[in-house]
Amino acid sequence: MLELNNVKKTFFPGTPNEVQALRGISMKLEDGCFAAIIGTNGSGKSTSLNAVAGSFMVDSGQIHLDGHDITKWPEYRRASLIGRVFQNPFAGTAAEMTIAENIVLSMRRGKTRGLGLALNRRIREEIKERIRPLNMGLETRIDNPIGTLSGGQRQALTLLMATWLRPKLLLLDEHTAALDPKSAAQVAVLTKEIIEREKLTALMVTHSMQQAVQLPHRIIMMHKGQIVEDIYGERKARVKVADLMNAFDRVRRRDLFDASVAEQVLPQFA
Amino acid sequence: MTLVIGAFTMGLILSLLALGVLISFRILRFCDITVDGSITLGASATAVLLVSGCNPWLATLGGMGAGMIAGFATGLLHTHFKIEELLSGILVMTALYSINLRVMGRSNVPMLNSESISDWAEAMLLKSNPTEKISILGWPVPVRDLAMLLTVAALVAFIGLLLNLFLKTSIGTAVRAAGENPQMIRAQGVDNRWMQVFGLAVSNGLVGLSGAVLAQYQGFADVQMGIGMMVWGLASIIIGEALVGKSTRSTGMMICGALMGTVLFRLLIAIALRWGLDPNDLKLVTALFVFAALVLPRWAGKIGRKVFGGRGNAGA
Numbered sequence: 001m002l003e004l005n006n007v008k009k010t011f012f013p014g015t016p017n018e019v020q021a022l023r024g025i026s027m028k029l030e031d032g033c034f035a036a037i038i039g040t041n042g043s044g045k046s047t048s049l050n051a052v053a054g055s056f057m058v059d060s061g062q063i064h065l066d067g068h069d070i071t072k073w074p075e076y077r078r079a080s081l082i083g084r085v086f087q088n089p090f091a092g093t094a095a096e097m098t099i100a101e102n103i104v105l106s107m108r109r110g111k112t113r114g115l116g117l118a119l120n121r122r123i124r125e126e127i128k129e130r131i132r133p134l135n136m137g138l139e140t141r142i143d144n145p146i147g148t149l150s151g152g153q154r155q156a157l158t159l160l161m162a163t164w165l166r167p168k169l170l171l172l173d174e175h176t177a178a179l180d181p182k183s184a185a186q187v188a189v190l191t192k193e194i195i196e197r198e199k200l201t202a203l204m205v206t207h208s209m210q211q212a213v214q215l216p217h218r219i220i221m222m223h224k225g226q227i228v229e230d231i232y233g234e235r236k237a238r239v240k241v242a243d244l245m246n247a248f249d250r251v252r253r254r255d256l257f258d259a260s261v262a263e264q265v266l267p268q269f270a
Numbered sequence: 271m272t273l274v275i276g277a278f279t280m281g282l283i284l285s286l287l288a289l290g291v292l293i294s295f296r297i298l299r300f301c302d303i304t305v306d307g308s309i310t311l312g313a314s315a316t317a318v319l320l321v322s323g324c325n326p327w328l329a330t331l332g333g334m335g336a337g338m339i340a341g342f343a344t345g346l347l348h349t350h351f352k353i354e355e356l357l358s359g360i361l362v363m364t365a366l367y368s369i370n371l372r373v374m375g376r377s378n379v380p381m382l383n384s385e386s387i388s389d390w391a392e393a394m395l396l397k398s399n400p401t402e403k404i405s406i407l408g409w410p411v412p413v414r415d416l417a418m419l420l421t422v423a424a425l426v427a428f429i430g431l432l433l434n435l436f437l438k439t440s441i442g443t444a445v446r447a448a449g450e451n452p453q454m455i456r457a458q459g460v461d462n463r464w465m466q467v468f469g470l471a472v473s474n475g476l477v478g479l480s481g482a483v484l485a486q487y488q489g490f491a492d493v494q495m496g497i498g499m500m501v502w503g504l505a506s507i508i509i510g511e512a513l514v515g516k517s518t519r520s521t522g523m524m525i526c527g528a529l530m531g532t533v534l535f536r537l538l539i540a541i542a543l544r545w546g547l548d549p550n551d552l553k554l555v556t557a558l559f560v561f562a563a564l565v566l567p568r569w570a571g572k573i574g575r576k577v578f579g580g581r582g583n584a585g586a
């Protein structure tokens with residue numbers, strides 16, 4: 001289970017560029033739950049995921065995962081519990097290393113690495129076995145540099161790598177956004193398959209309302225560094241794209257309202 | 271013939287340095303200038319050990335170990351004290367100048383009568399051919415030189431194979447990934463900073479080894495001998511990449527390229543010196559060469575785009 005308790009993060013505190021990216025995020029994600037995070041640009045979706053992954057240390061609040069308090073753990077240590085796919089299809093793999101070498105790196109995620117040869121025949125067969133179902137013909141190319149593959153193929157492999165050893169939590173940050181529509185659909189299907197088969201606990205940021213309605217069990221909507229909607233259970237089953245659009249409109253209108261009220265009220269205090 | 275043998279021996283010795291630069295510059299993508307100090311450190315440590323009567327192979331190993339410590343220091347400065355990479359190298363290199371003087375006790379240690387790693391090969395050769403010179407293709411070659419060449423060739427082959435194996439181990443692949451994509455290797459649960467420190471230690475260990483052998487070949491260690499060595503290594507790997515193709519990223523090809531590049535570069539220099547190049551101009555020529563090798567492809571790309579239109583990618 002993932003639990004965030006009043007997590008706050010401010011970038012560039014005390015400068016004119018100060019950004020309150022997370023203003024007290026609290027949530028619980030049960031084991032086996034697959035949640036999508038949606039929200040406007042700059043609402044703190046990526047920052048939430050990065051906070052959980054440990055890309056930076058949060059200013060206050062606690063993060064618990066699988067019974068551990070990971071708030072102070074460095075990023076590489078959290079990786080023993082967390083699998084991750086980034087928005088940029090090039091971020092999750094080392095381009096000049098071969099497909100097999102990239103994958104074998106993920107087969108030891110969170111384990112010690114010694115002076116044994118990374119690859120042997122048994123491991124190579126295992127790799128071929130597991131990438132064959134992708135139906136991308138990659139099993140015959142495992143000794144090619146991964147940089148020679150398309151973005152969609154790389155993203156599919158990154159997803160496979162993130163889940164090769166079953167993670168306690170899978171983090172997906174708009175991992176289909178940079179792909180062409182066909183690859184994006186392919187990777188989305190693969191994501192659903194893997195998450196369902198392995199019953200993974202997962203957090204997925206997405207801009208696609210379609211995806212948010214179809215794939216996950218739960219939808220979390222963020223706005224200005226806060227969670228403004230949390231849709232699960234019965235409500236989630238009934239929710240439609242139009243409902244999400246309405247929810248977006250509501251927060252926007254509230255923003256406009258806040259701004260105009262502030263305009264009217266401020267002069268009285270000035 | 272002596273000239274060719276000399277160039278080959280020197281090229282092979284410096285190819286160990288090139289392998290070190292290959293690890294830092296190409297694999298870790300870390301511009302590591304510690305090299306200029308660690309090659310001298312390897313040489314001076316070995317020289318002092320040899321003069322005091324140590325076994326030549328142990329002394330050579332000692333030089334290698336000293337180089338590793340230097341690389342370790344540079345790595346720590348960068349990763350744990352957050353000093354810029356170039357500055358970390360400069361600090362260690364500068365400190366090493368004094369350390370080398372301390373190690374040697376003066377600026378130069380001659381070791382004319384000390385043992386060296388080639389003694390064993392020399393004895394073998396003398397047993398089968400008890401004259402001072404052996405004729406190769408009709409040219410008389412001093413046994414001593416031949417023995418050194420054979421020893422160095424065997425050593426370089428061994429180290430090259432070992433390095434290739436290392437880069438394919440679990441930890442070696444992690445080091446390579448840390449150089450190319452730190453974010454990715456962190457997501458795989460590896461502290462990329464320690465991989466960098468470790469890689470730099472291996473890199474400078476090879477450089478120290480190169481210095482250790484160089485001192486035995488030249489018969490002395492000198493506090494100035496490291497100046498410009500990093501650029502030397504760079505020039506060698508650039509030539510190597512021209513030979514094996516820059517797009518080849520298999521570890522074996524990279525290592526072969528660096529070896530061939532160093533030997534070829536040394537041969538070219540030997541020829542240039544023969545033709546009357548002033549030895550004092552050597553470092554200038556090397557620097558100009560690296561400059562040209564880095565800049566010309568970019569210009570060629572630009573000119574290509576101008577002439578042929580469209581988007582060239584030669585300089586990308």
Ligand SMILES: Nc1ncnc2c1ncn2[C@@H]1O[C@H](COP(=O)(O)OP(=O)(O)OP(=O)(O)O)[C@@H](O)[C@H]1O
Nearest residue numbers: 011012019021039040041042043044045046047048
């Ligand atoms: N590393 C960082 N340094 C400084 N500011 C940051 C950093 N990361 C995020 N921010 C700021 O925090 C705010 C939230 O950014 P975040 O990337 O979380 O938004 P997002 O919801 O993912 O938006 P998008 O839909 O555009 O991806 C933004 O104002 C952004 O500029």
Ligand SMILES: [Mg+2]
Nearest residue numbers: 045046047174
């Ligand atoms: Mg984002």
